[in-house]
Amino acid sequence: MTSTSIDTLIQRGALFVVNHSGGKDSQAMFAKISKLVPAHQTIIIHAILPEVEWDGVIEHIKRTTGNVPLLFAKAKKTFFEMVEHRSMFPSPSYRQCTSDLKRNPIEREIRRFLKDNPSFGGLVVNCMGMRAQESTGRANLEPLQLNQKNSKAGREWYDWLPIHDWLIDEVFSAISDAGQEPHWAYAAGMSRLSCCFCIMANQSDLTTAARLAPALYQRYVDTERRLNYTLSPSRKSLPDLTGIPG
Ligand code: SF4
Numbered sequence: 747m748t749s750t751s752i753d754t755l756i757q758r759g760a761l762f763v764v765n766h767s768g769g770k771d772s773q774a775m776f777a778k779i780s781k782l783v784p785a786h787q788t789i790i791i792h793a794i795l796p797e798v799e800w801d802g803v804i805e806h807i808k809r810t811t812g813n814v815p816l817l818f819a820k821a822k823k824t825f826f827e828m829v830e831h832r833s834m835f836p837s838p839s840y841r842q843c844t845s846d847l848k849r850n851p852i853e854r855e856i857r858r859f860l861k862d863n864p865s866f867g868g869l870v871v872n873c874m875g876m877r878a879q880e881s882t883g884r885a886n887l888e889p890l891q892l893n894q895k896n897s898k899a900g901r902e903w904y905d906w907l908p909i910h911d912w913l914i915d916e917v918f919s920a921i922s923d924a925g926q927e928p929h930w931a932y933a934a935g936m937s938r939l940s941c942c943f944c945i946m947a948n949q950s951d952l953t954t955a956a957r958l959a960p961a962l963y964q965r966y967v968d969t970e971r972r973l974n975y976t977l978s979p980s981r982k983s984l985p986d987l988t989g990i991p992g
Pocket of ligand 1: 944
């Protein structure tokens, strides 16, 4: 819980950083933020996921965010380097992929941007697209809170979930109200974006992704076999889940 409000933070001249994966929630969140926050107080950061994210993600973000500056955060290791290093895929309870490939590189980029742009006085609102509807864990998150860990060295850092209470229909409505389409992978059958093959993905998304990205699918199947470790926490192999042999 925090005693400030988004209106106050806008008036105080805070920098609003939109974490943008290219997915529907990021896109809808940006549509909401762009109506509230002046463009000169807004930047977008996309965590690049080399080899494992969908084609056209960066172009999609550029196409749907106008002239707002887009920065990229890059992890020291790729997803596959991380998997090879640990000889296993990440798990939902230890999502090293989220922290190492997304959250930490984005936070590093924000700290760098604030240092290079002292006019913001270290005041920053880090905006993320998590929604309560997605899981109990996400439902329990505070929509706006002071980030104690990053509020140091002259920074006052808030984490904000602008669409925390939105239902999925409201997400797609916000996108169409903005005169936009979601990334092409949704129309092709995916329910979520980010990594093509996610450790949290359901059977339907894994099967759709296998059909849409066969070369990448083969790489995951080969990696599962070599490491004797499955991507899915159900401990079923990708071919068993999708019915598509590798
Ligand atoms: S999309 Fe899935 S596999 Fe990719 S980083 Fe996020 S949790 Fe990990």
